[in-house]
Amino acid sequence: MESLEHKNKTQLSEKKISRRNLLKAGGAGVAVLAGATTVSAKNKSKGKRLAMVIDLQHCTGCGGCAISCKSENNVQRGNRWAKVETTTVGKFPNVGFKSLPTLCNHCENAPCVKGCPTKAMHKGYGDITMHSPEKCIGCRTCIAMCPYGVISIHIQETHPHWRSDDALIKGCTSSPKEMTEKVKGNVIPNYNPAREEFREGSGLHYKGIVEKCTLCDHRVTKGLLPHCVISCPCNARIMGDLNDPDSHISKLLVKYSPRRLKEHLGTEPKVFYVREFNPSATKSTKGTV
Amino acid sequence: MKEHDNKITRKSFLKAATATAAVAALSTVFQPTLKAFAQTTGSKPKEPGQWKSTTCQGCTSWCSVQVYVVDGRAIKVRGNPNSKVNRGNCCSRCHMSLQQVYDPDRTKTPMKRTNPKKGRNEDPKFVPITWDEALDTIADKILELRKNKETHKYMLMRGRYSYMRDVLYDRMTKIIGSPNNISHSAICAEAEKFGPYYTEGLWSYRQYDVLNTRYIILWGADPLSANRQVSYYLSAWGDVLDHTQVAVVDPRFSASAAKAGEWMPIKPGQDGALAVGMAHILLTEGLWHKEFVGDFNDGVNKFIPGQTVNEEDFTEKYTSGLVKWWNIELKDKTPEWAAEKAGLPVKQIVQVATDFGKAAPRAICWVGGGPAMQVRGGYSSMAAHALNGLVGSVDNVGGTLAGNKEYTVSFPKPDDFMDDIAKKGKKHKKIDHRGRKEFPALKKGKPGSAVITNNAAEGILNEDPNEIKVAIAYMNNFTFSCPQTERWERALTKIPFLVHITTNASEFTHFADIVLPSVHHMFEKWGYVKSMGNGHRHVTLLEPVIKPVWDVHIDETEIPWLLAEKLAEKGFDNLQRHYREYKDPETGKSATTEKEFALYSLKYATHNLWDPAAHKGGDKFSGWEEFKKVGVWNSSSYPYRKRWGKMKTKTHKFEFYSETLKAALAAHAEKYKTTVDDILETCNYQARGEQAFVPHYEEPYLWGSEKEFPFIHVDYKSRLNREGRSANCPWYQEFKDLDPGDVAWDDVAKLNPIDAKKLGIKDGDNIKLISKTGQLECHAKLWEGVRPGTVAKCYGQGHWAYGRVAAKEYGKVARGGSNNEIIPADYDRLSGSTAFYAVTRVKVVKV
Numbered sequence A: 001m002e003s004l005e006h007k008n009k010t011q012l013s014e015k016k017i018s019r020r021n022l023l024k025a026g027g028a029g030v031a032v033l034a035g036a037t038t039v040s041a042k043n044k045s046k047g048k049r050l051a052m053v054i055d056l057q058h059c060t061g062c063g064g065c066a067i068s069c070k071s072e073n074n075v076q077r078g079n080r081w082a083k084v085e086t087t088t089v090g091k092f093p094n095v096g097f098k099s100l101p102t103l104c105n106h107c108e109n110a111p112c113v114k115g116c117p118t119k120a121m122h123k124g125y126g127d128i129t130m131h132s133p134e135k136c137i138g139c140r141t142c143i144a145m146c147p148y149g150v151i152s153i154h155i156q157e158t159h160p161h162w163r164s165d166d167a168l169i170k171g172c173t174s175s176p177k178e179m180t181e182k183v184k185g186n187v188i189p190n191y192n193p194a195r196e197e198f199r200e201g202s203g204l205h206y207k208g209i210v211e212k213c214t215l216c217d218h219r220v221t222k223g224l225l226p227h228c229v230i231s232c233p234c235n236a237r238i239m240g241d242l243n244d245p246d247s248h249i250s251k252l253l254v255k256y257s258p259r260r261l262k263e264h265l266g267t268e269p270k271v272f273y274v275r276e277f278n279p280s281a282t283k284s285t286k287g288t289v
Numbered sequence B: 001m002k003e004h005d006n007k008i009t010r011k012s013f014l015k016a017a018t019a020t021a022a023v024a025a026l027s028t029v030f031q032p033t034l035k036a037f038a039q040t041t042g043s044k045p046k047e048p049g050q051w052k053s054t055t056c057q058g059c060t061s062w063c064s065v066q067v068y069v070v071d072g073r074a075i076k077v078r079g080n081p082n083s084k085v086n087r088g089n090c091c092s093r094c095h096m097s098l099q100q101v102y103d104p105d106r107t108k109t110p111m112k113r114t115n116p117k118k119g120r121n122e123d124p125k126f127v128p129i130t131w132d133e134a135l136d137t138i139a140d141k142i143l144e145l146r147k148n149k150e151t152h153k154y155m156l157m158r159g160r161y162s163y164m165r166d167v168l169y170d171r172m173t174k175i176i177g178s179p180n181n182i183s184h185s186a187i188c189a190e191a192e193k194f195g196p197y198y199t200e201g202l203w204s205y206r207q208y209d210v211l212n213t214r215y216i217i218l219w220g221a222d223p224l225s226a227n228r229q230v231s232y233y234l235s236a237w238g239d240v241l242d243h244t245q246v247a248v249v250d251p252r253f254s255a256s257a258a259k260a261g262e263w264m265p266i267k268p269g270q271d272g273a274l275a276v277g278m279a280h281i282l283l284t285e286g287l288w289h290k291e292f293v294g295d296f297n298d299g300v301n302k303f304i305p306g307q308t309v310n311e312e313d314f315t316e317k318y319t320s321g322l323v324k325w326w327n328i329e330l331k332d333k334t335p336e337w338a339a340e341k342a343g344l345p346v347k348q349i350v351q352v353a354t355d356f357g358k359a360a361p362r363a364i365c366w367v368g369g370g371p372a373m374q375v376r377g378g379y380s381s382m383a384a385h386a387l388n389g390l391v392g393s394v395d396n397v398g399g400t401l402a403g404n405k406e407y408t409v410s411f412p413k414p415d416d417f418m419d420d421i422a423k424k425g426k427k428h429k430k431i432d433h434r435g436r437k438e439f440p441a442l443k444k445g446k447p448g449s450a451v452i453t454n455n456a457a458e459g460i461l462n463e464d465p466n467e468i469k470v471a472i473a474y475m476n477n478f479t480f481s482c483p484q485t486e487r488w489e490r491a492l493t494k495i496p497f498l499v500h501i502t503t504n505a506s507e508f509t510h511f512a513d514i515v516l517p518s519v520h521h522m523f524e525k526w527g528y529v530k531s532m533g534n535g536h537r538h539v540t541l542l543e544p545v546i547k548p549v550w551d552v553h554i555d556e557t558e559i560p561w562l563l564a565e566k567l568a569e570k571g572f573d574n575l576q577r578h579y580r581e582y583k584d585p586e587t588g589k590s591a592t593t594e595k596e597f598a599l600y601s602l603k604y605a606t607h608n609l610w611d612p613a614a615h616k617g618g619d620k621f622s623g624w625e626e627f628k629k630v631g632v633w634n635s636s637s638y639p640y641r642k643r644w645g646k647m648k649t650k651t652h653k654f655e656f657y658s659e660t661l662k663a664a665l666a667a668h669a670e671k672y673k674t675t676v677d678d679i680l681e682t683c684n685y686q687a688r689g690e691q692a693f694v695p696h697y698e699e700p701y702l703w704g705s706e707k708e709f710p711f712i713h714v715d716y717k718s719r720l721n722r723e724g725r726s727a728n729c730p731w732y733q734e735f736k737d738l739d740p741g742d743v744a745w746d747d748v749a750k751l752n753p754i755d756a757k758k759l760g761i762k763d764g765d766n767i768k769l770i771s772k773t774g775q776l777e778c779h780a781k782l783w784e785g786v787r788p789g790t791v792a793k794c795y796g797q798g799h800w801a802y803g804r805v806a807a808k809e810y811g812k813v814a815r816g817g818s819n820n821e822i823i824p825a826d827y828d829r830l831s832g833s834t835a836f837y838a839v840t841r842v843k844v845v846k847v
């Protein structure tokens, strides 16, 4: 165990350097290294295929998932790793309103991974679609490849609003920057350091590169549920291992008819939706012709 | 109450997960390579922080929650797993508390106004001052009143509170010598309590036994979005839908309607018509619950439309006045009549009423603020709530329940510390005019006992009964939260010395002379609140889980203590001597500092909960330290049907003919030596004679003519509102589209596309809503979830102060427009409540 750790450490620092080189010149050598990481990561998750089932009957569209995700992952204003997409259908008074919580689908056949020239986007622990900031060159191929629109880019320095020196009432209120300094945060006052445990800089992400949901890899690798799952007051998000036939999600997938987003594209998403957002009973009838 | 299987699974999974966390972390290939976070030492990464218990007051669900604290910094939040009410859950808006406590626009120091001119367009020109200077100035102003024997010209305004409120709200006001402690309660939902009180003797919000019910009518209530026990109902709803039909009565398509089987988009203000129409159906169809209500002596249903029934033919059990109600009000209120009034199909009304009746007694009519907070809303509240009486769901399994017993105690009495000046001062009449002929305010059957919050502005403006010279206000924002806000702007301008205790420089602060920065309730305060849900009551602690970010103090305890110290210094020590009575139950010691006082007073009030020697029921702790850590006390589970036959009404039964209301109205009429009919006329009700004592239909009273103001304004609350306090959180704006029909970073008025077409209005157009008393500007949104002829707009946006995000330009330009700019100040006078719904007619103009 000790030696393995040591080896990995070396690997990672090499990669760090590689990224910088890459930013300057781009490089083919990195791909090899990254490939090795992918394999070893997969080995370490002992063949887990982590997936999420979203039970729409339980979902209320409250947005607890999407907002708490921002607090867990230090996501800046304007970006969202998790969303709640809503649609209104019908005409008054026959109206329907549906919420669909979305996140990275962690596709088995991930187009973003295929398209990434530096393997920054790769398959990691539990087949999570992972992103390594230190290898990302911000080329945005992944954004173009992803059919789900779940990857965002940082064009400028992160959290620009929190870098401001402006106080609303001079001497009486603070500037955003002063607030963060006062509480010893990191650019943002409620900065979550856990986010960067595995990758340098991923706590705040970099200027010029992309970011996306990593299924709270910093938590799941420790056996902790993703924060959106914990934060869902409706118990609509259920995590589990597809390779484990006894997992709760495996049972749900057999019991219900799961749907996946844009199934026809063959991306094999690992976020499954079961049941209906509005399952309410209606009177049985044979209808009319 | 049944626990959920998947909940148990989740909890055990978490447990197991934590136990194996360290191992799992070591076996990962990823390595910490961090700068600040020194994992490079090779030690295993572990959760560096601690989950600390406290309470969320983002809405009046008052969930027990926990904050994850790393190195004294709050990082994230979750529900407190120790609560049996919210069961480890918190709602989406709870997370925004992080952006409140770390809001850069928080006031970080006391400040004083340097621009003597007051007004919305006057920059107060605040400058920082010390606490000492601030308290000194305030103490001098109070002592001046006392010197001149005009202490009744002192006023305390309260907004949101914890149960430490009485230290500042009640005791301090009394010992200074004023009758004028004015709470915000009447702009909350007091009329919602009116129905339950005058039927079953319960002046309170209810809890609903949703896991055991079969039918729920959400009546102007949107529990998946706002108030009360939101996080509990969010957690239960997925299971509820397995066995329960849900119908929603609401003129706009709500978050709860999105998951319901029936949406009944009622014409605003016609709730009473629908309620009595449904009662008529339940009776004519023989669907009342015989076990609770009783039956005809011969078992033959004589409730035939249009026909009077002999009272002797029916024997009631736990109810009183059913036949009277039928004869006085219901016999002609046919489904066709109700459908015409309510603007709903007959078929739908019959169907919902019948299914509801068939589910009896596991059928809940969930009466929210919607039907109640209207002019004349007290009677709609009664009518809709009376349906629970008919189906016997009151206090029953799968029904509507009261609160469980809890054992907190009140603070010591102030009487011995009130000198002659104080006693005389307190005898003056209150500034909100409660109890006057036109304001019966019949809280708990007593005339003149309910606050009329929004009318205090009138009292101040007209110096009626007297002028207000010195006022302190905390955690409130009446210039934003009260309808016809402009009156409050003028009223506050008139008060020569106004102190505001607040976290943010709000629309109210704008008029203050001294501003005292307050702690954030969830992260920095000692206090407690009680709430109920899931068949339990919890008493949950507000705890300082982090050190206060700035030089701020606790509004309800530390600040009054500091003020008491100052007053004592200057020769008036009554208040300080009184506060010394709140002794620490563990040591018997009096407080010597504000910090000690905050803690001792809390331990005093909750003594019976945490001291094993004083234990009276519910959860038991080994002592204060354990209670503090767990953060919440739970009552034992609900004793169903205990109140049957023992209700706190005149007859001890559920009253369809309210002897209780009859007595209360008679007492008020007696005070003015007049008749009940005269009182009803004065107070703008239509009922005369016996009708006044039964749940009945009253026409809505709207401001403005239909010709000039063709639309009815529909107000409702955002699922992201932390009451009025979250609009400065960027997450509020980013996620505003979580409210059905709303748009992120925007404030929209929603029009039905049919109406919009007629007006030539498109999505995103700048529009004005103009009412008889005001106007606002916002964007148009065309949406099918709005009843034609109405304009629905969410309350929450429209701040012109509060902070850089809430306002488009702080102190100058609002982001959108607040509904309270167009809602006129009017009341349900029997309860004292402010009307928010079915009161405002508007015209819509493109700008």
Ligand code: SF4
Binding pocket: B056, B057, B058, B059, B060, B061, B062, B063, B089, B090, B091, B092, B093, B094, B229, B230, B231, B722
């Ligand atoms: S905002 Fe209300 S429902 Fe949400 S966690 Fe806070 S108290 Fe509970």
